[in-house]
Amino acid sequence: MLSRVADSLYWMARYIERAEHTARLLAVKLESMVEQTPDDASASWARVVEALTGDDRAVTHQDAFVITRRLAFDRDNEAALVNSLAMARDNARQVREALSNEVWENLNRLYLRLSPVTMDSIWVHSPARLFREALEEMHALEGVTYSTLSHGEGWYFLELGRHIERVQLIGRLLDAHFRAAGDAVRGPKYFDWLVLLKFCTAWEPYTKQYTASIRPQKIAEFLLFDAEFPHSICFSVDRMTEALARVAPGAPPARRAAVERLAGRLKAAVDFGQVDDLMSGGIASFIADITKQCEQIHKTLYSSYITYGAETVL
């Protein structure tokens, strides 16, 4: 597979994952804000903004309109939903020949549908609805990708992009919640922990595992270490490891080893992590470590398979 094509597929999947995550957070947040006191809603909005943009300034729930607009439609905000979709589509356009018609048309339709939307047109009635519909279309896109694209190298680059992004997105979201966990005033309340599960589509799977009793420690355990739930960090790390074993099959062994060594280290950290060790404030540093390892994998992936110099192989 052309290195440039691999690069575009990888980023296409990262941007789609980012768009989906943003849409889900906005949908869940807009649906749940009516059930919170103004103060709790404000604190919760602040965590959403921090998880999506890294901006940790305080916000108030009256800003919901402004925040939603910034996170969803503001072309000047790099992390905005429409920008993520535009980037995903730009990458897809550059590798049309590597995608099935169905994948391209689903993504293109979704972009064409969301890009002209304005806040005024959605805010008055049911602002969450648009994001729910966008999520449905993204799930359809995911399904069509799974069922119409050959599960060859290109597909594994998509998998890689999706899961390396997901690890970092879930990581930031957990971080924003657990760092404030000790704060009795602004920290997450019972309802916020429930919303956190919904942010990760984890509410039902969690209750099946732990019953409906909501406990932060169990949430951390589930979202970090559950091997079967698709939005847990452990699950995504497994998919990354698998994908890394499948891409660039003909690359020289030394290069492959460099990438696989890093993947093995990350997998070990997640496989042998214990939530009990983390509860006394260790979650933040654990997530920071995982994030750093993902960045190293990204760099080594690029230097081994994508941007390598011709002089190193001739």
Place this chain on the structure above:
Amino acid sequence: MQQEAFANTEDFGGPDIVAAPGRRAHPGQDAPYSQYELARAYDEMFAPDGAVRPPYAVLDSRLSTLPLEELSRRQQACEQSFLHQGITFTVYNDNRATERIIPTDLLPRIITHAEWARLEAGLTQRIVALNMFLRDIYSDGRVLKDGVVPRAMIFGSKHYRREMRGLPVPHGAYVNICGSDLIRDESGEFVVLEDNLRVPSGVSYMLANRDVARRAFPAVFRSMNVRPIEQYPLELLATLRSLAPFHEDVSIAILTPGVFNSAYFEHAFLARQMGVELVEGRDLLINDNVVYTRTTSGLKRIDVIYRRIDDDFVDPLIFREDSSLGVPGLFNAYRAGNVMIANALGTGVADDKAVYAYVPRLIRYYLSEEPILNNVETFLCREEKSLSHVLANLDKLVVKAVGESGGYGMLVGPHASQAEREEFGAKIKADPDNYIAQPTIQLSTAPTFVGNGIEARHVDLRPFILHGAETKIVPGALTRVALKRGSLVVNSSQGGGSKDTWVLS
């Protein structure tokens, strides 16, 4: 989704649509043709007396029973389909890029079996002669020594590539992919307007138009025995393969300028349809005169490149050094015979406006045959007799500078003022070699859906000719339409659209 939009029992399950032979539709009076004007130009559908021409009888009987709203719905479905497939070009406005579709008209243009047979024979004859001409001027120059074509015209052309002299090309085929522009004159005869021998585009629109027109008129399509065109990508692949016959496993790539090029959709489309790699200049590198692509597993050799970038940009070491689209060293790899490039470099010398006028003579010279397809009558100002005729008839002619394109350096006699004509006349006298003249051309008109009815719009015809080990012409073409009433400009950059072309078997 589009399938559903067209769901219509009459179209899918019903009996074949039967034509009413010899029906007069009264264009200009009866719906849906109440605004249909028959003027000086040849009309594809109606004879001058308003009788429906036989090939259009089936379409006419469908159209006369189809409510305009339904036609409108089908037209919208066509446009939606183009938009979703991303068959668009980008317009930049206030730093905001908006994408527009290239307008497509759902009414097919119909060509009979006999008309096509003549076109096919004529185009084959032409591409063979043009390739012989190219081989000649890049080797012995017999045609120049014999005085058939002036030497200065060839060696003075900015498209003549001295680097190509003495370089053999497979099968002597310089032009492997050609998209000639033809028009139908007032008498109904197809004549060649232009040979596009460099990097012709539009074939993806031919295929996309077929897709939507077949869905818009399934029963009409079925009952008319339209010849298929879907094999084009396969024929193109076979043509490209035939350029590297010594390899078992030929590795082929399409070289594109990238996603910002207006024909990018077509490059990606063809790569997908043929199952070959789509590459940009930055994906290729040359080592020891061999071309490689950079893949995730290492470097992979490329044998044949179908390039969709102009000569000037192919190799910054040999041609334009400011080009970042091409590949440094590509030309040397080509010269070494390690990679084949289609079309060969330097083909542009044979499609400039002056050489065009000589093509009928070239056919006689190389093939000892009379041209099957005529040119538009062309006066070469370099020839004295023609020069005096041109100067005496400036008010009736279109005069074009040889090296220019896109409407620059041009006088449209009938629309110019006396002063403009005198000024241009002086320019011609000062440098007659640089000018040709043609009568003002009436393109034929074809029925086109315009929203509230069906009207006549001017059209041309671009068939696609493949020439490798053998010549292949898929029985179809891109019919370009000037969508503005009365306009003769079919270019998509100036309000042109396109429609499907049905060649009957």
